[in-house]
Amino acid sequence: MAGQGLTVSCFLAVVLFSGILTASLPVLQLSAVVGKIFIHELEREGFEYSFTEHPEPPSDSPITFHANLLDHPDLPWWLRYIQRTPFQTGYLYGSATDKEVGTQTIEVTAYNRYTYETVRQTMVISIDPSPDGEIPYQADFFVKNWNVEEVLATDVYELFQQAVDSMWEQEGFVVINISSALDRGGRVPLPIENRKEGVYIKVGSKDPFTECLTEAKSPENRYRCKLEQHPVLTCYDSFSPRFKVDWCNLTLIDLTDINTTETVPAYGDGVLDPGTEFNPPDDAPDRAFFYDFLLTFLLPLLLGLLLCLILAYIMCGRREGVHQRDMKTSDIQMVHHHTIHNNTEELRDMAATRDVPRPLSTLPMFNVRTGERINPMQNSRYDSAQVPLILAQQ
8 A cells, every 4th residue: 555655656746747847949039230130930840849748849839938038027118928829920120229249148938828837048149339339210110000029020920011112222221129009109900801910111221211201291292291191102002002101291300400300209118227226315304283183174164164054053943843833822712723623522422312324425316225315414204214225325
């Protein structure tokens, strides 16, 4: 028995630790450049092959990913992760700045939603400074008919680059950043077919803006945008029909000039910089709450006391009472009242002593046997046996 118990305990321990231990993939080395979009695709096939229970070719099982900075619960502020459904590919994307130059380690954990298996992979991202420095001319496009994970795909990303190249012919063209419209304060689209949330794509170049871009920000086109009309441009053919660009929402940034073509709003991530914290002021002046106490407590109390006094005066001071009512009534009125009451009682006593029941009405009645019309007030000579019949006829 002891040997069997030990065997069962060892078996349960093996099952428990096999569920706890997580398979790991080799460390992946990645590189990013400051001022240029970084995109890494989390391929489902690479993680599916690492699941221990399914060594055969990958299946269509749902897989979700969780990415975080090493020894931290979340990703760094410049890096984002998106995966629309567990059956689609996940993406890590973002644009680093000069503050992030160096090395950052990212942990990615894949979860199999069917078998509850997990596979972990470590990614080391080397962030290098931009060799060309800061890009002076930047344009932020808002594409309405795409979602961010669709633009991050290689084919769509290259198509947009070709569309911008055909309009803005130059050599140093780069895509600086890609962000969802929801991250810029946009709303979730209605549940209508082919309705997208939109994506912002920021591109930059060392060459000045083309004539098409400057036409979009002309006073005439701005006035048309206020009237909710499409601006008049010559570069529609570069993007249509695959990319529907909102030209009224175009932002141009010229870093060579202090007065930029349009000021770009700064969208923060809501996280303080490392090493900073909020320090409340220590020299706040003291505040006396005595007058606030009088206003919020004593004033309603005095008002309620006044209402109670008014109600007590009405109920007690203005009430007549029986004695006071009798004092205001004249004697002759009281005599008439008692006389009428006594006479009524006397008539009722006299009517009760009669042999024949008092008729219920003074209207004429009929005899059931003879059909003779009888007036009980004029002729009271009739058989007492007829009384129930008369009463029934009534």
